[in-house]
Amino acid sequence: RKEVEQDPGPFNVPEGATVAFNCTYSNSASQSFFWYRQDCRKEPKLLMSVYSSGNEDGRFTAQLNRASQYISLLIRDSKLSDSATYLCVSGDNFNKFYFGSGTKLNVKP
C-alpha cells in the first residue's frame, strides 16, 4: 500500500472555477504535511505547508484531518497559470518524506 494516495486526474476546469484535491496518507504517525507543485519536466516546488488548524495563502487553502488521515487543497478562481501537477506529501519526521503520485490540473480559457 502506498504511503500517500492521490487521484491522478486530470482535472479539467475553466478559468475562474474552484477545484479541490484530496489525498490520504497511511501512516498515523506522520508529523508534517505539504502540497508541492510540479510543472511539466521541472522540479517540484513547495506550494504550502498544511497545518492541523488549516491554512490559507491567497487563493489556496489547505486542510488536514488527522482522524481520517486526509489532506485537501482548494484552489479558488483558477488561473491558466495554475495548470500543473500537485503533489501531496507526508513526513514521518524530517528524515523521510513520502510523495503521492500527483494530481494533474488543466485550467482552460
Add this chain to the structure above:
Amino acid sequence: NAGVTQTPKFRVLKTGQSMTLLCAQDMNHEYMYWYRQDPGMGLRLIHYSVGEGTTAKGEVPDGYNVSRLKKQNFLLGLESAAPSQTSVYFCASNTFQPTQGIGTGELFFGEGSRLTVL
C-alpha cells in the same frame, strides 16, 4: 545562491555501466535526499543523509549507493546500471536544522537528472 545543483542533467548509459550523479547545495542544509520519479509513480526516496558522513536507505535503495563526504555534496552511484533504472533523479535538501530544532521542513530540489539505460 545556486541552491541545489545536479550534474549531469542528462546521461545515456548501456546496461552494466556505472556512473555517479552529483548533488551540491550551498544552503548549509544538514539533510539531503535522492529521489527517483517514474510516470504514475510519484517521487520515491532512494537514500537520504542527515549529516556529513551519514547515509540511510529509503524506499527503493537496491542498485544504488550514496556517499556524503562533505556537507554540501551528496553523491548517488549506480554500480551496474539496468534498464529499470531509467528515470528522472531529483536531489533535494531540507531547511530543517536538527541542532536548533528549527526550519519549515521545505524541500529544495535540483532541476533533475534524466538517465536512460539502454
